[in-house]
Amino acid sequence: MTVKTGPARVTRKDVARYAGVSTAVVSYVINAGPKKVAPATEAKVLDAIQVLGYRPNAAARALKLGSTEMLGLVIPDNTNPFFAELSHAIEDAANDRGYALLLTNSNGSTAKERKHVRNLLSRQVDGLLLTSVEDEPYLDDVVTTGIPAVLLNHYRPSKLLPTVGVDLTAGARAAVEHLIWHNYENIALVEGMNTANTPDEREAGWAQALAAARLREGQIFTAPFSMEGGYRAGRRLADARDRPRAVFVSxxxxxxxxLRALHEAGLQVPQDIALVSFDASFQSAFTWPALTAMHQPTGQMAEAAVSALLDRESAKARNMVFPTDLVIRRSCGCRPE
Incomplete structure (x- = not known):
């Protein structure tokens, strides 16, 4: 009886033999180091890999090194421009350290978030970055495995894990202070809500700025952290009896x-309603008018989070809080050059 077998798997030795180099040189080319390879030699190795159809065995490599060279990331929604930008920055930071990134979306669901966390941990990732939809996420699974983890986009300290975030209160207060500087008095808030339907520190910053200026608190319009949520809030804002002169959006x-809801209602920004938002993501520069917004330093946050996972010294900084900066555009009433 003849047993049919598939083609023999191409090995690193085969590539080395074809290219006329050592297996160590093949390894340097595949892993981009640790030693440099002459361009002509690298070209021969890459040509051998293509001709022979060589594919590195990631599973075997992980067993040999005791590392998958992968980090896991759970975010609420990668269609949100802020999370898209943050994910990209984390991928860059991970790649700079020789790690790949596995990205998952919880879609704002606590159940999906926990499922993704368990799935990533079962794949033995070398570190986990969690942007939770909860103020106090369930972390027992993470702590039990001993796999390094960081709470990302998390302002409050955690007793269990390092955290990386921005000062939401100070950022929101600065945003509203800028609106007050324009002499707007009736300033509303479009506020995002988490899964527990509890406000975050941005409401506190909004209220502090108004109190310091001795202005009464304006109306609060709650909505999910999404374009659809903002649209629904914007329609309520446009139809409000005592329509605000300005609004801070979370x-x-x-x-x-x-913006879309206000445009549909025939209102002009900032002539009828001025607006300042939070994040200053790449998309904010391309709306009309362009959004004045508090910028979150996603690059610095990503570097800090990845370092907290991979560097023991960095992990000692348990609660890393970054400042925000005001990016001035047209939606507030300014006319920047």
């Missing part, structure tokens, strides 16, 4: 929806 994604 995220760029919501602000995009608010």
């Amino acid at each position: 995220s760029d994604a919501q602000a995009v929806g608010v």
